[in-house]
Structures are given as structure tokens and as C-alpha cells.
Amino acid sequence: MPSTNTAAIEADDLRKRYGSEVALDGVSLSIPTGTVYGFLGPNGAGKTTTMRILTGLSRPSSGTVRVCGVDVADRRALARHVGYLPETPPLYEEFSAREQLEYVADLRDIAGEVADERIDRYLAEFELLDDADRRISEYSKGMKQKTAFVQSVLHDPDVLFLDEPTSGLDPRAARRIRESILAFADAGTTVFLSTHILPVVEAVADEVGVLYEGRLVAEGPPDAVTSRAATGDSGSLEDAFLAVTSGGEDVVDAEETDSGSERV
Amino acid sequence: MSLRADLRHGLRIARAEFVRSVRGYARDRRRLLGLAVAVLFFGGNLLFSLPTAYLLGRTVRSADAIPFLGPAATALPFLLVALAALRTLERIGRPEAEELLLSTVHPRAAVIGLICAEIARLAIWFGLPIAAVVAAFALGLGSATFPLTVAVVVLPLVCWAAVWGYALGIGFLRLFRWLPALGRAAKIGGFLGMLALVLASQSIGRLVADGSFSVRGALDAVTIGPLTEYVAVAFLGTPLSRSLSPVGPGILLLFVALTPLGTAVAARSAKTLWFTDASKPERATRSKTSSGGFAAPRPFAATKPGRIAWGHLVRAVRHPQxxxxxxxxxxFLGPVGTTFVQSSGDALGALAAATGVGLATYLAGATFGLNPLGDDRPQLSLVLLSGTTPRTLVRGRVTAGVAVSAPVAALVPAAALGLGAAPELAGAFAAVGLPMCVAASLFSVGLGASYPIYEEREFWGAETVVPSTLVMVAYLFVVGGGTVIGLLATWFVASGRLTATPLVAGGLSVYVLTTAGVSYGSYRYAVRRYRRYAFD
Incomplete structure (x- = not known):
């Protein structure tokens, strides 16, 4: 649940062009602190581009982004506020999970004892303790994903960006990640969650935004998006998603916002 | 404060990158074998270079008497910068797991880490043998301080070259992103330049031997005096010491001063490269489409291996990288190039025809056959369950290799007629060239299947699965040797220089039977490897 009204992520009129191709077309976001924000959209809609811009890893063609009040261009100040788990886990296969996490803790300037305590706790929580000294090259996809998730939260970030964190995981590992997302949100962390797995969004998100062809076409709490998106009687988030990403004519009941998306 | 933090993070990154490299060298048995071969090769060289360095240290009476000291002092900075730039272009222009590093530390720390790790790798590969040679020379010279003064000279030079080479490499990457056509042209230019260098290096010996080219004069012309003065600093405090000019220490200070400046330039440039996108999409603006479905033309359409071969050829044309x-x-073109230069009249035509056949046998196996399982790995789960027999799959590869090479084997000897090759000789070369291509292609699939490589790596700017170097060298050795023997025999027979005796007939029979037997056995082995393939 959102804990305050302060915006953890504030993006204004983001545009991104690659030559003549438009990847993002005027996306604006204002996500309160402590919110779990489900970021949906079909393949190629611009979700990963948005996440890279919000984490400062890519520059928008125009528009501004502030995370926790920090301009994302100021990477030195931004780094301690954000954790980012990209779709492909950024791990070094030559390291063991423990080495990887200790390395990241070192780069994050986390004090030794604190780092050791957190690493042990997270390894235990994510059932990686027994395999902590094995090389990551020998890990399963789920183990790699859990290790990458732990490294993205090791410094206790204010805002957590997760790109498809449960994709391809078995139900047990997926549930573990889902529970962690909720635990972090309860502790006040803002979670920006991009995924195709709509039940995950339904289970954890306070708010959803739907990106379609580079534009934010719908935004609001999941129930509201579902009920207002002219989806008939069944009324699932999946129906709403299909409705708002099929060209936009089905979303007639939605209220138009300044940014062009339908705020419901 | 931020500089100190970036330095600390940079050194931590360097340590991690170095550890990863060392673990990568010893990751599996294949890499350990390659490492052992490299150590044996370099170690073998040390058996000769260490006594030579020791004797030189004992006998030399002045620094000027050390052979090629001036040219080496001039070439070293340029070579080091070029090496660093090349490594940046090929390998370290971007950090691995860049989302992690760039969202965790400042880009300057990442740059420092990558450069320091590169210096550490350089120290392992080249520093240790060079240190051994320096120590042997110092022992001969009887100077305990010489290794220290060498370090004082070499370290600033290496650091300077590493950072400016990195900055140069990043600059090229930005330029190629901005002008992709220039990047492609540079690759072609690099290939042609390398070819020219190999040919020139083979020809220069002849020019030196006949006295029309003076090595000493050429080296004196390119030697840069101040760099020689800089290297002379290394002889301070040794019996070879001479009066020290201020130029040497001045250059040392310049290297020291330019290193942080180069780091700043490299970091700024890398930041721009890593956080901005190409002004145009890096993918082609024109979408690639195909029409007409998969329809192999004749003669490929007639058989299933032919259609599989056509698939290989189509993919090769669409992805030549x-x-x-x-x-x-x-x-391997160098020796041939020298022979070309020295040849005239009939010999030139015959040599051209033979070279064509040699090139054809190389292409017959090296194009599609040296890593069949590795190349097919992404699709193996499909093709092995498709109902097509392993024999057909392997024959498809063999056919593709023959399809690429046969025109070369036939047309180059034909074209050699224009260079004066005797028609009967050109015809004989073309006639033996075709079965040689089949034999080479059959041999390659078995050799390649014996040592498959699955990991993709960047090679010549393209992400690709490259056959094992050992396999490539073995293929060149066996097929190259076999081709030379076969062509020599053909030349003797076609030119009437060979009298038919039982010994000759026996020798030729052994050659033909060995070639056929080894090739067929290799092919059968490849089929067996496909049949028994299991995903580990």
C-alpha cells in the first residue's frame, strides 16, 4: 500500500526516438512512495526502454525523470536509491553466489558486518544457502534469478525496478519473489514491476499502467482498470489488458488524463 | 572524495575482472589444454631468449650496442596503444553485466576497473616472460638495480598506453556507431591491411637479401630520438649508463602527467558511449523479408542433403559474419605470395592454378565443417527429432562445403590459363581438385565433431561460435599437407616427369587410399557423433 503521497518516481513527458522510430511518446508517471506499480504492455511496447530511462541507464530524447527527488542524470546520487533487476540477470558466471553478493556489497559500500548479515539472511530466505559457494554457471535459471534479485535489494533501495522477475521460474521460486516484493512494499520500498504475468500483477500491484506503442494508455488501481475497461462480464485484468492494447477503441469509459492515458 | 571512491571501486572491479579472467582460462579441460600449449610455446622460446639475454648482458659495453634498441623504443608506445585500442574495440569497450555496474558505481570507476584489469592481464601474459628476460640480462650485466629502473620506465609507459589506447578504442566505437558504414569498411580495410602486411613481411626478406633494401637505414629513419632517451633512463646506475639528458626524465614525467588526463578523457567518452543510443537504430532501417518460401534450386533440390546444403548456403549469405x-x-598466404612474386612465365600460371585448388580444399571443410555440432547446437533439439537421419544431416554439411569450393577448384585453374598455365596442367589440377574438395569436406566434419565449441564469442566484431583453434590448425596441417602432396604428384604426372614404376604406383595408391580412408572414417565418426549426441 502507498505509505505517503510523496512521488518516488516522477517522469514528465518522456519521449524516446531511434531515428524515425518512436519508442516512447510522451509518457508521464507519478508513482507515490511505497507503491507497487505494475507496468504492463505487449512485446515491443517500450517497457524496457522506459525502465532503462527511469534507472538512468539510457537518456530520453526529451522529458525529465526524478527518482526520490534525484535527477536520474546524477548517477552518483541516484545509485543508492535504486535497485534494478533487468530481464537478463546481470551475474558473473565465474563467481559463486556468495562472491557475487559480496562483490556487489563492496561496490555499494555496505559495511562488512552489515553485508555479511544481509547476505546470509537473504541466502537463507531464498533457499540458496546450501549452494552459496557453487559457481553461478552451474545454477538453474531460478537460482540465478533469485541471486540477481538479492543483489538488487542488498543495499535496501528506496525504489526497486524489476523487469520480468518471475518469468520462467517454477511456482515455488515465483512465489518467493512475489512474497518478497510485498514485504519490501510493506517496508516502504516503491516497486516498479514490469511483467507479462498478469496474475502476479493482480496479486501484488497497488496500481497498474499499460504501455502500448510507446504511450501510456491506461493507469490506475487494477480493479478500476479492469472494471472501466469495457471488458464485459468476466472482468479480469487480462481482459482489460487485451482491451486497452487492441487499438484503444474499447476504453471509452476511461477518463482522459493530461498525459494522454486513461486514468481510471 | 568521489575520486577516491571511484579509485577504490575501480580497483575492486579490476580485481573481480581479473579473477574472472583467470577462472575463465582454467574453466574446462579444453581451455587448460590451450593454456598448456601457450605456456609450452612461450616457455620454449624462453629456453633460447634467457641465455641470449644473459650473454648479451655479459658482452655488451654500451647501450647503443644493444641491437635495435632505438627502433624498439620507438615502436613500443605505438604498439601498446594500438593493442589497447584493439582490445577495447573487440572486448572491453563495454563492461559485462553493465546494468549492474552502471547502476551501482560511477562510470569512471568502471573505466578504471576495466583498464586496470587489462593491465593485470597484460602483465600475466607478457609481463612475466619480459621480467624473466630483463632479470637474465641484469644478471649478465651484474646490475641489481636494472630490473627496478626498467620498472620505472615501463610502468608509466604501460599505464599511459592503456588509458589512451582505451580512449582511442572508445572513440572508434563512438565513430562506428555514428557511421556504421565506416565500421564495416574498417573491418574490410583491417583484413586487407593484414593481408598486405603478411605479403610484405614475406617479400622484405628477399629485398634485404639482394641488398636493395637496408633495414638499418629504414629503422634509423623511423627512430624517434626522445623515446630512445626515455628508454636510456632504464640503464641509470648500470655499467651501460651514459650522461643523462633531461629529455628522458621529461618524457617520463609527461607519461605520468598524461595518464590521469587520459583516464578522464576515456571516462567521459565511455560515459557518452554507454548512456546514449545511436542516432539511427543500429538494426537495419530496411526490414529484411524473404519471398517464395524455402525452394532449393537444382541441383540442390534433387536430394535431401542437397536441400539441407542449400539451407546452409542461404544462411551463410544472409549472415556472412x-x-x-x-x-x-x-x-598461410604469405609464403604463396612470396613465391608468386618470384615466379614468372609458366611457373606463375601453374602456381595460380595450384593456389586455387589449395584455397578450394581449405574452403571445402573450413566453411561449414569445422564445428558442425557447435553450429547446429541451437537447432539440435529440432533436427535430431525431425526424423532426418544423422547421415543426411552430415551429408548436407559436406555438400554445402563442396558447393562452395568446387567452383573455386574448377574456375581458378581455368583462369590460370590466362597467366600462362599449360592447358593439360590446368585441366589436371581442376580434375584432382574436385575429389580433393570432397575428401577435405568429409574429413572436416569428423575433425570438427571431435571437438565441438558451443560458446559464442565476439570474433572480428561479430558474435559467433568460432571453431577451436586447435581444430583449425590441425585441419590446415592435414589438408594443406595432403593437398600439396597431391598437387605435386599431379604436376609430375601431367608434365610427364613421372615414370610409371611399381614404386610410384605404390606411393600414389597409398596416398589415394589414405586420403579416401581417413576422409571416409572421419565422415563416419561425425555421423556417429550426431547419432549419439546427448545434451549435457
Missing amino acids: EFSHLVMIVF
Whole structure:
């Protein structure tokens, strides 16, 4: 649940062009602190581009982004506020999970004892303790994903960006990640969650935004998006998603916002 | 404060990158074998270079008497910068797991880490043997301080070259992103330049031997005096010491001063490269489409291996970067180039025809056959369950290799007629060239299947699965040797220089039977490897 009204992520009129191709077309976001924000959209809609811009890893063609009040261009100040788990886990296969996490803790300037305590706790929580000294090259996809998730939260970030964190995981590992997302949100962390797995969004998100062809076409709490998106009687988030990403004519009941998306 | 933090993070990154490299060298048995071969090779060289350095230290009476000291002092900075720039272009222009590093530390720390790790790798590969040679020379010279003064000279130079080489490499990457056509042209230019260098290096010996080219004069012309003065600093405090000019220490200070400046330039440039996108999409603006479905033309359409071969050929044309490993042939063109230069009249035509056949046998196996399982790995789960027999799959590869090479084997000897090749000789070369291509292609699939490589790596700017170097060298050795024997025999027979005796007939029979037997056995082995393939 959102804990305050302060915006953890504030993006204004983001545009991104690659030559003549438009990847993002005027996306604006204002996500309160402590919110779990489900970021949906079909393949190629611009979700990963948005996440890279919000984490400062890519520059928008125009528009501004502030995370926790920090301009994302100021990477030195931004780094301690954000954790980012990209779709492909950024791990070094030559390291063991423990080495990887200790390395990241070192780069994050986390004090030794604190780092050791957190690493042990997270390894235990994510059932990686027994395999902590094995090389990551020998890990399963789920183990790699859990290790990458732990490294993205090791410094206790204010805002957590997760790109498809449960994709391809078995139900047990997926549930573990889902529970962690909720635990972090309860502790006040803002979670920006991009995924195709709509039940995950339904289970954890306070708010959803739907990106379609580079534009934010719908935004609001999941129930509201579902009920207002002219989806008939069944009324699932999946129906709403299909409705708002099929060209936009089905979303007639939605209220138009300044940014062009339908705020419901 | 931020500089100190970036330095600390940079050194931590360097340590991690170095550890990863060392673990990568010893990751599996294949890499350990390659490492052992490299150590044996370099170690073998040390057996000769260490006593030579020791004797030189004992006998030399002045620094000027050390052979090629001035040219080496001039070349070293340029070579180091070029090496660093090349490594940046090929390998370290971007950090691995860049989302992690760039969202965790400042880009300057990442740059420092990558450069320091590169210096550490350089120290392992080259620093240790060079240190051994320096120590042997110092022992001969009887100077305990010489290794220290060498370190004082070499370290600032290496650091300077590493950071400016990195900055140069990043600059090229930005330029190639801005002008992709220039990047492609640079690759072609690099290939042609390398070819020219190999040919020139082979020809220069002849020019030196006949006295029309003076090595000493050429080296004196390119030697840069101040760099020689800089290297002379290393002899301070040794019996070879001479009066010290201020130029040497001045250059040392310049290297020291330019290193942080180069780091700043490299970091700024890398930041721009890493956080901005190409002004145009890096993918082609024109979408690639195909029409007409998969319809193999004749004669490929007639058989299933033919249709499979056609599939290989179509993919090869659409993604030629997959065949970057074929550039290896350049290193074997040198001797042929020298012979070309020295040849005239009938010999030139015959040599051209023979070279065509040699090139054809190389292409027959090296194009599609040297890593069949590795190349097919992404699709193996499909093809092995498709109902097509392993024999057909392997024959498809063999056919593709023959399809590429047969025209070369036939047309180059034909074209050699224009260079004065005797028609009967050109015809004989073309006639033996075709079965040689089949034999080479059959041999390659078995050799390649014996040592498959699955990991993709960047080679010549393309992400591709490159056959094992050991396999490529073995293929060149066996097929190259066999081709030379076969062509010599053909030349003797076609020119009437060979009298038919039982010994000759026996020798030829052994050659033909060995070639056929080894090739067929290799082919059967490849089929068996496909049949028994299991995903580990």
C-alpha cells in the first residue's frame, strides 16, 4: 500500500526516438512512495526502454525523470536509491553466489558486518544457502534469478525496478519473489514491476499502467482498470489488458488524463 | 572524495575482472589444454631468449650496442596503444553485466576497473616472460638495480598506453556507431591491411637479401630520438649508463602527467558511449523479408542433403559474419605470395592454378565443417527429432562445403590459363581438385565433431561460435599437407616427369587410399557423433 503521497518516481513527458522510430511518446508517471506499480504492455511496447530511462541507464530524447527527488542524470546520487533487476540477470558466471553478493556489497559500500548479515539472511530466505559457494554457471535459471534479485535489494533501495522477475521460474521460486516484493512494499520500498504475468500483477500491484506503442494508455488501481475497461462480464485484468492494447477503441469509459492515458 | 571512491571501486572491479579472467582460462579441460600449449610455446622460446639475454648482458659495453634498441623504443608506445585500442574495440569497450555496474558505481570507476584489469592481464601474459628476460640480462650485466629502473620506465609507459589506447578504442566505437558504414569498411580495410602486411613481411626478406633494401637505414629513419632517451633512463646506475639528458626524465614525467588526463578523457567518452543510443537504430532501417518460401534450386533440390546444403548456403549469405574464422588463411598466404612474386612465365600460371585448388580444399571443410555440432547446437533439439537421419544431416554439411569450393577448384585453374598455365596442367589440377574438395569436406566434419565449441564469442566484431583453434590448425596441417602432396604428384604426372614404376604406383595408391580412408572414417565418426549426441 502507498505509505505517503510523496512521488518516488516522477517522469514528465518522456519521449524516446531511434531515428524515425518512436519508442516512447510522451509518457508521464507519478508513482507515490511505497507503491507497487505494475507496468504492463505487449512485446515491443517500450517497457524496457522506459525502465532503462527511469534507472538512468539510457537518456530520453526529451522529458525529465526524478527518482526520490534525484535527477536520474546524477548517477552518483541516484545509485543508492535504486535497485534494478533487468530481464537478463546481470551475474558473473565465474563467481559463486556468495562472491557475487559480496562483490556487489563492496561496490555499494555496505559495511562488512552489515553485508555479511544481509547476505546470509537473504541466502537463507531464498533457499540458496546450501549452494552459496557453487559457481553461478552451474545454477538453474531460478537460482540465478533469485541471486540477481538479492543483489538488487542488498543495499535496501528506496525504489526497486524489476523487469520480468518471475518469468520462467517454477511456482515455488515465483512465489518467493512475489512474497518478497510485498514485504519490501510493506517496508516502504516503491516497486516498479514490469511483467507479462498478469496474475502476479493482480496479486501484488497497488496500481497498474499499460504501455502500448510507446504511450501510456491506461493507469490506475487494477480493479478500476479492469472494471472501466469495457471488458464485459468476466472482468479480469487480462481482459482489460487485451482491451486497452487492441487499438484503444474499447476504453471509452476511461477518463482522459493530461498525459494522454486513461486514468481510471 | 568521489575520486577516491571511484579509485577504490575501480580497483575492486579490476580485481573481480581479473579473477574472472583467470577462472575463465582454467574453466574446462579444453581451455587448460590451450593454456598448456601457450605456456609450452612461450616457455620454449624462453629456453633460447634467457641465455641470449644473459650473454648479451655479459658482452655488451654500451647501450647503443644493444641491437635495435632505438627502433624498439620507438615502436613500443605505438604498439601498446594500438593493442589497447584493439582490445577495447573487440572486448572491453563495454563492461559485462553493465546494468549492474552502471547502476551501482560511477562510470569512471568502471573505466578504471576495466583498464586496470587489462593491465593485470597484460602483465600475466607478457609481463612475466619480459621480467624473466630483463632479470637474465641484469644478471649478465651484474646490475641489481636494472630490473627496478626498467620498472620505472615501463610502468608509466604501460599505464599511459592503456588509458589512451582505451580512449582511442572508445572513440572508434563512438565513430562506428555514428557511421556504421565506416565500421564495416574498417573491418574490410583491417583484413586487407593484414593481408598486405603478411605479403610484405614475406617479400622484405628477399629485398634485404639482394641488398636493395637496408633495414638499418629504414629503422634509423623511423627512430624517434626522445623515446630512445626515455628508454636510456632504464640503464641509470648500470655499467651501460651514459650522461643523462633531461629529455628522458621529461618524457617520463609527461607519461605520468598524461595518464590521469587520459583516464578522464576515456571516462567521459565511455560515459557518452554507454548512456546514449545511436542516432539511427543500429538494426537495419530496411526490414529484411524473404519471398517464395524455402525452394532449393537444382541441383540442390534433387536430394535431401542437397536441400539441407542449400539451407546452409542461404544462411551463410544472409549472415556472412559467421565465417569470420576463415580469415585465418591470410597467415598461410604469405609464403604463396612470396613465391608468386618470384615466379614468372609458366611457373606463375601453374602456381595460380595450384593456389586455387589449395584455397578450394581449405574452403571445402573450413566453411561449414569445422564445428558442425557447435553450429547446429541451437537447432539440435529440432533436427535430431525431425526424423532426418544423422547421415543426411552430415551429408548436407559436406555438400554445402563442396558447393562452395568446387567452383573455386574448377574456375581458378581455368583462369590460370590466362597467366600462362599449360592447358593439360590446368585441366589436371581442376580434375584432382574436385575429389580433393570432397575428401577435405568429409574429413572436416569428423575433425570438427571431435571437438565441438558451443560458446559464442565476439570474433572480428561479430558474435559467433568460432571453431577451436586447435581444430583449425590441425585441419590446415592435414589438408594443406595432403593437398600439396597431391598437387605435386599431379604436376609430375601431367608434365610427364613421372615414370610409371611399381614404386610410384605404390606411393600414389597409398596416398589415394589414405586420403579416401581417413576422409571416409572421419565422415563416419561425425555421423556417429550426431547419432549419439546427448545434451549435457
